[in-house]
Amino acid sequence: MEYTVQKLSHIAGVSTRTLRYYDEIGILKPARINTSGYRLYGSAEVDRLQQILFYREMGLGLENIKTIITEPDFDGIKALQEHRMKLLEKKVQLEMLIANVEKTIALDEGRINMSDKEKFEGFKQKLVDENEAKYGQEIREKYGDDTVKKSNQRFKGMTEEQYDEMTKLAKGVNETLYAAFITGDPAGELAQMTAELHRQWLSYTWDSYSKEAHAGLAQMYVDDPRFTAYYDEKQPGAAEFLRDAIFIYTGQNV
Amino acid sequence: MEYTVQKLSHIAGVSTRTLRYYDEIGILKPARINTSGYRLYGSAEVDRLQQILFYREMGLGLENIKTIITEPDFDGIKALQEHRMKLLEKKVQLEMLIANVEKTIALDEGRINMSDKEKFEGFKQKLVDENEAKYGQEIREKYGDDTVKKSNQRFKGMTEEQYDEMTKLAKGVNETLYAAFITGDPAGELAQMTAELHRQWLSYTWDSYSKEAHAGLAQMYVDDPRFTAYYDEKQPGAAEFLRDAIFIYTGQNV
DNA sequence: ATTTACATTGACGCTGCGTAAAGGTGTAAA
DNA sequence: TTTACACCTTTACGCAGCGTCAATGTAAAT
Known part of the structure; x- marks a missing residue:
C-alpha cells in the first residue's frame, strides 16, 4: 500500500507541509517518487513517522529525533532522560518567572x-x-x-x-x-x-x-x-x- | 548627559545590537542622531529602556511592551495579569509533558x-x-x-x-x-x-x-x-x- | 473536455536578537 | 601627519518548525 502526502497526513494527523518539511530536512523521506514527482510513502514510512511524532509529543527537537531514529542502536530512553532534565529546568525557570510576575502584581495593591x-x-x-x-x-x-x-x-x-x-x-x-x-x-x-x-x-x-x-x-x-x-x-x-x-x-x- | 549605544548598553546591560533592534522596531528611539549618524540617547531614553527591560524580565513580548509604554494610560498591571494566565497555562502544559516523558521512561522498565x-x-x-x-x-x-x-x-x-x-x-x-x-x-x-x-x-x-x-x-x-x-x-x-x-x-x- | 482535487517547488513570515561583513569616525600615540 | 585602534553605521543571514500564499503541473471525476 502506498500513500500520497495527503493520505499520510490524514493517517498521522499532520499537515502536508510538515511531511514535505520532514523530507527536506531528511528526517522522513518517501519510499519512492513517481514520474510526476509525487512523494509516495510505504508502511515503513508510516511507522517511522509514528516514531517521529511520538518523540515530538515528548517535546524533543527534530534534530534529536533524527539522531534517535536514524542511528539504529541509539538509546532513546537515555535521550528522553536528558530531555527530562531540560524540561525540569525549564519548569523551575517558569515558576520563578510566574513568582516574579505575581509579586509585581501584588506590589501594585498599594x-x-x-x-x-x-x-x-x-x-x-x-x-x-x-x-x-x-x-x-x-x-x-x-x-x-x-x-x-x-x-x-x-x-x-x-x-x-x-x-x-x-x-x-x-x-x-x-x-x-x-x-x-x-x-x-x-x-x-x-x-x-x-x-x-x-x-x-x-x-x-x-x-x-x-x-x-x-x-x-x-x-x-x-x-x-x-x-x-x-x-x-x-x-x-x-x-x-x-x-x-x-x-x-x-x-x-x- | 548623552549616551552612545555602547555606553547605554553598558549601563543597561544589554547588547548594542539590542539597542539598534529596539530602534528598528520603534520601541526605543534615540533622542537624536548626530551628523555622523551616531545614535545618542538622553536620560529619558534611559528611563524608557529601564521600563522595557522590566517588562522583558517578566517575559512579555516586545510588541506588548511597546503598547504598554507607548500608550500613556494603558494598564500595565492588567497586561501582566493576562500574561500571568498565559504563563500558568504554559506551566500546566509543561507539567503534562514532563509527566508523559516520565511515564514513558518508567514504562520502559518492563x-x-x-x-x-x-x-x-x-x-x-x-x-x-x-x-x-x-x-x-x-x-x-x-x-x-x-x-x-x-x-x-x-x-x-x-x-x-x-x-x-x-x-x-x-x-x-x-x-x-x-x-x-x-x-x-x-x-x-x-x-x-x-x-x-x-x-x-x-x-x-x-x-x-x-x-x-x-x-x-x-x-x-x-x-x-x-x-x-x-x-x-x-x-x-x-x-x-x-x-x-x-x-x-x-x-x-x- | 472541463472541472475539481491534489501534487510540486519556491519563498516569505514569525521572535529576538547573535554574528559576521564591509565600510565610515573619533581620538590618541608615533 | 600618518597610523592605529576603538567605536560607529547599515545590510543581511541564521535559528525552529512549520503556516501560508503563489504559480503551475497532474489525476480523477463529471
Whole structure:
C-alpha cells in the first residue's frame, strides 16, 4: 500500500507541509517518487513517522529525533532522560518567572499610579545602581564610605510596609511639588511642605539627617541630568524649584 | 548627559545590537542622531529602556511592551495579569509533558523492545482514534454503539499493569505470528497459538468475545491497509496469514 | 473536455536578537 | 601627519518548525 502526502497526513494527523518539511530536512523521506514527482510513502514510512511524532509529543527537537531514529542502536530512553532534565529546568525557570510576575502584581495593591510607581521603582534602581556606579566615589568622599553603604543596605533591606510608606511619601513629594510650582513661590507654605515631605522621605534611607546633606542632595537634583529629568518630566523647572525650596527649608544660602 | 549605544548598553546591560533592534522596531528611539549618524540617547531614553527591560524580565513580548509604554494610560498591571494566565497555562502544559516523558521512561522498565513498544503504542493510538474516525460508523452498525463505546473506554481506562499485560500479549502475538508464518501452515500449532493469544489480547478491550467478531476483525486486518501495514511490515503476507489462522481458530469458513 | 482535487517547488513570515561583513569616525600615540 | 585602534553605521543571514500564499503541473471525476 502506498500513500500520497495527503493520505499520510490524514493517517498521522499532520499537515502536508510538515511531511514535505520532514523530507527536506531528511528526517522522513518517501519510499519512492513517481514520474510526476509525487512523494509516495510505504508502511515503513508510516511507522517511522509514528516514531517521529511520538518523540515530538515528548517535546524533543527534530534534530534529536533524527539522531534517535536514524542511528539504529541509539538509546532513546537515555535521550528522553536528558530531555527530562531540560524540561525540569525549564519548569523551575517558569515558576520563578510566574513568582516574579505575581509579586509585581501584588506590589501594585498599594495602588499609586502604575506609571508613577514604575518611575519610582526605576528611580530607586537608578539611585542605588547608577548613583553607585557613577557618583559613588564622590559621594563617598563627601559623606564617608560607611554612610553610603548603610544607605544602600537599608534601601535594599526595606520591608514591604516601609516601602509602601516611602512610596506614599514620594507620591506626596511629587504632588505637593507640582502644586507648589504653580504658586511659583519656593518659600511658600506648599513648597515648604514639599521640602518637609522630602525630608521624611529621605529619612527612610539616611542614617542621620543633616541640613547640609539635604541641601547638597537638592543641588544634585539640578546638577545631575538624570535626577533633573525625573522631576522635570512633568514640569520643566521643577527640579530647580525643589532645590530652591529645600535651600530655604534648610536655611542654606542660595 | 548623552549616551552612545555602547555606553547605554553598558549601563543597561544589554547588547548594542539590542539597542539598534529596539530602534528598528520603534520601541526605543534615540533622542537624536548626530551628523555622523551616531545614535545618542538622553536620560529619558534611559528611563524608557529601564521600563522595557522590566517588562522583558517578566517575559512579555516586545510588541506588548511597546503598547504598554507607548500608550500613556494603558494598564500595565492588567497586561501582566493576562500574561500571568498565559504563563500558568504554559506551566500546566509543561507539567503534562514532563509527566508523559516520565511515564514513558518508567514504562520502559518492563523492557520490551523500545521500537516494539512504540509501535504498539502507535497501534493503540491508531486503534482508538483512527478506527473511531474512519471505521467508527461501520463498526457501530455492526456491533452496536454501546459495545464500541465500552471498548474505547476500557482501552483508555486501563491500569498500567493491564497495559503491560496487554503489551506482553501483543508481543506474543507478533512473535508467534512470524514464527508460524515461516511454517506456512495457518492450521498448525504455532498459528493456532497465535490466534489464541490474539483472542486473549482482544479480551482486554472487548466487552464480550464472539467468534464472529473475532473473525470479522481478522478480515479487517486484511481489508484495512493501515492494519495490514502493521502486520505486514516485518513479513509481507503476515496479515493475510493471521486472518487465515483466526478463521480456522474460530471455525469460520474461508 | 472541463472541472475539481491534489501534487510540486519556491519563498516569505514569525521572535529576538547573535554574528559576521564591509565600510565610515573619533581620538590618541608615533 | 600618518597610523592605529576603538567605536560607529547599515545590510543581511541564521535559528525552529512549520503556516501560508503563489504559480503551475497532474489525476480523477463529471
